[in-house]
Amino acid sequence: MNWVKNQLSGVYAEVPQVARDYKAQGVPWVVVAGENYGEGSSREHAALEPRHLGGRAVIVISFARIHETNLKKQGILPLIFSDQQDYQKVHPDDRLSLVDLAHLAPGKPVRCVMKHSDGTSEEISLLHTLNEPQIEWFIAGSALNRMAELASQ
Numbered sequence: 001m002n003w004v005k006n007q008l009s010g011v012y013a014e015v016p017q018v019a020r021d022y023k024a025q026g027v028p029w030v031v032v033a034g035e036n037y038g039e040g041s042s043r044e045h046a047a048l049e050p051r052h053l054g055g056r057a058v059i060v061i062s063f064a065r066i067h068e069t070n071l072k073k074q075g076i077l078p079l080i081f082s083d084q085q086d087y088q089k090v091h092p093d094d095r096l097s098l099v100d101l102a103h104l105a106p107g108k109p110v111r112c113v114m115k116h117s118d119g120t121s122e123e124i125s126l127l128h129t130l131n132e133p134q135i136e137w138f139i140a141g142s143a144l145n146r147m148a149e150l151a152s153q
Helices: 015-024 044-052 067-073 084-089 132-140 143-151
Strands: 003-005 012-014 029-032 055-060 077-081 095-099 110-115 121-127
Touching: 003 015, 012 015, 015 029, 029 095, 044 055, 044 067, 055 095, 067 077, 067 132, 077 084, 077 110, 084 121, 132 143
Parallel strands: 029 055, 055 077
Antiparallel strands: 003 012, 077 121, 095 110, 110 121
């Protein structure tokens, strides 16, 4: 389960290697997962690694209890399928675009456009639980980055 298709090369490889390739080429990426994402993880490290490797968002059916908060602190956008059935619509070779993040706001769903390899596309709605300070963390890249910005003002 640790193998994914590198959308740039078409080659399947381990998740961290594909993430490193994307980061090296300046390509932001997202995780798409099922239920209880982050369960049994090593807490903050499980959120720190995606951030370090250039991840921007995690899209899931549900999060483990604390993991969603840890992602927020690391500047990773934690998103939940508004319709759990939409998880089945995502294909391994899709390209996902999170639309209009410049207007991210508490309680406002995020639009996601999935471009399928057959040339078709679908739009789905994603939910989040971010409040205004947490949105500032996301924009700054992490809670610590935001604290540093505020301290330098």
